[in-house]
Amino acid sequence: MSSATQDVAAPGVAAREAxxxxxFAVISHPDAGKSTLxxxxxxxxxVISEAGAVHGKAGRRGTVSDWMEMERNRGISITSSALQFSYGDAVVNLLDTPGHADFSEDTYRVLAAVDAAVMLLDAAKGLEPQTLxxxxxxxxxxVPIITVINKWDxxxxxxxxxxxxxxxxxxxxxxxxxxxxxxxxDFRGLLDRRTGEYVRFTRTAGGATAAPQEVLxxxxxxxxxxxVWETALEESELLEASDSDHDQEGFLEELTTPVLFASxxxxxxxxxxxxxxxxxxPSPAPRPSVSGERRPLDAPFSAFVFKVQAGMDTAHxxxxxxxxxxxxxFERGMVVTHGSTGKPFHTKYAQSMLGRERSTLxxxxxxxxxxxVNANALRVGDSLYVDEPVEYPSIPSFAPEHFSVVRAKDVGRYKQFRRGIEQLDHEGVVQVLRSDLRGDQAPVLAAVGPMQxxxxxxxxxxxxxxxxxxxxxxYQLAMRTDPDAAPKLSRLPGAxxxxxxxxxxxxLFVNRWRLSTVAREHPELTLEPLVGGRANG
Known part of the structure; x- marks a missing residue:
């Protein structure tokens, strides 16, 4: 997105480019067609010449945004990815999100980094639990929402x-x-309610290329x-009579949602x-810091980390x-300050991502x-800045509901085991819990959903x-407490x-009944809900 003719440090450049x-991100219930969209x-x-989701069992290919082998094998998204492309004079940053409820915490992180969301609904199912x-x-x-009713074919x-x-x-x-x-x-086309024109589509083989359209x-x-056209006109007139035309101010205030139909x-x-x-x-606006002040778009560079991912490049x-x-x-090679440590961070290896594919940014x-790349010191929620310090609000973890002890099958691979567990914890794939009783060789993994x-x-x-x-x-739930509770909890069954x-x-407690019993019998213990919850923060 660079321009050789403009001074990137000139006043107003950041605001103009913003x-x-x-x-935006796309959110949906699993199997609503999010990755296909x-x-x-x-x-x-x-950006691509042929869609990856070529349907038909013999010819199905994975979408480019699904880069992990498990995603390709299962046909679902279990990680998030970032795609950037130009469209006319605009620059679109599309953040794909996991398509399974067990990975809703990753979706939560992505939603902290967008200015709008596309809510994708299945035409046959409407609003489903994960979407809600x-x-x-x-x-x-x-975050204002545009709704797309998908699968109208x-x-x-x-x-x-x-x-x-x-x-x-x-x-x-x-x-x-x-x-x-x-x-x-029987999807024939669309009535454009703003112009009154008819956009008629022509099918392509497997939907692998952009469908030709004819405007009538x-x-x-x-x-x-x-x-069929008359019916569409009559229903559109009903919408107009009920004050259901697009209202830009209401949309930005999260009172209305523009709706589109698609396949x-x-x-x-x-x-x-x-x-x-x-x-x-909406385009990017000044973002509030933890102090409540909004940092101007033209202020010195700042950013926050919303995701950490390893293994995208198996060769390296x-x-x-x-x-x-x-x-x-942001200029590649600039030295920024890592907010949580105050140490300098060099940005020589900065890239843009299209699924697994990457290019220098x-x-x-x-x-x-x-x-x-190779940002070993950075964690989710960290702030980065140049010159003027700023700290952006942290991204809370979800309260885990599933717990498993993990052990290396081969004790001779303990060094690799320890490194892998630390990496998964660093990325937020799972939360890693430890105690002196269990030791480092048998930590407990905590997750929102079992697929994690x-x-x-x-x-x-x-x-x-x-x-x-x-x-x-x-165990089924976890509560925030303090280390002083260890002696008492160690003597209580189910905790x-x-x-x-x-x-x-x-x-950790086996169920809510056990939690309520312990809280009643030991009011001196600190037992507070964790910030965040399953898919609804």
Missing amino acids: ARRRT TEALALHAA KLFEVCRAGK RPGREPLELLDEIEKTIGLRPTPINWPVGIAG KPVEAFEREGD AVQNFGVRQLLDALVEAA RDRVAFARVCSGV DLAYPGDVIGL FEVAAYRMEHEFGAAVSLEPLE ELLTRSDGQALA
Whole structure:
């Protein structure tokens, strides 16, 4: 995104470049088509020439944003990735997120780094539990939402019924930007509610390339589609009469949600979503620090780390910290200050990411995501800055609900075992808990969902060469406590005290009944809920 003709240090450059940025994430319930939509957006922006999700069992390929082998084998996203591309005069930063509820903590971190979200709904299922939980995360973070009703090429519910469900369930007034021509399962095109024109689509083989579209005037649309077009017009007029036209101010205040209809797998309606994002989604704004002050976009460079990931490049086994730029201009090679340690951090190896693929990044502006390679000292939530110190709010961990003891299968691989456990803990793949009683050779892994254990075991074997065994524990919840509680908790059945790697003492309980009993019988113990919870912070 660099420009050889402009002085990157000139006043106003960061703010002008930020105005071009649209940084957003896609959230959905598993199997709503999130990764397919991500791929389709990149396809329409000409980042890739052919979509990876070519359907048909014999020819299915993984999407480019799904780089981990487990993701390709299972057909789901279990990590997040960052894609950047130009679209017209805009620069789009698309942060893909895990597609499984067990990895909602990773999604929570991503949502802390975006300015808007696309909420993807299945036309047949509407709002589902995981979508609702992630919506609450967006609401808590004041992230405006654009809604996409996907899979309109398959049988589904009535569009007006879906809008009614959105308004009644989450309290946002739906304001459709376009309207489907043809019922779910007979997707012919879209009525553009702003122009009154008909956008007619033509299918491509497997949806692997951008679907050709033909724009017709209303008279031509009626001649082509007849009653189907008339039905779409009548329903659109009902929406207008009920004050359901797009309201930009209401959208930015999180009172309304623009709605679009699409079939990501057929690449229908994807260009319309890109246009809506560029036109309606907010550009980066001054971000508040922990003190409450907002750092101006043109202030010296600052950023915060929202994700740490290792193993993306198996040839080098490097570690990448993903940082969202908040202010100023980032120039590769600049020396920044690591906020939590006060030490200098060199940025020689800065890259942009497209799934596993990467390229050198020379410049970045507010809203952009930087991949900092071999950033061993950086952790999720860390702030980086130049000249003027700033600390951005930390990203809280979720309260774990599943616990397993992990051991190396081969004691001769203990060095690799220890290094792997430290790395997974550093990334936030799992939380690692320890105690003197259990020792370093048998730490406890704590997770929001059980699939996190599968990922941890897979990576321990394939990245670190240390196959592990997992022994599930019966605990179901953890509470914040202090080390002084250890002697009493050690004598109580159904409870145990362990220490997290950040030094926080956690009291584990087999169930809420046991917790309430201990709290009642030992009121002197500190037992407080952890910040964050399953998928809803």
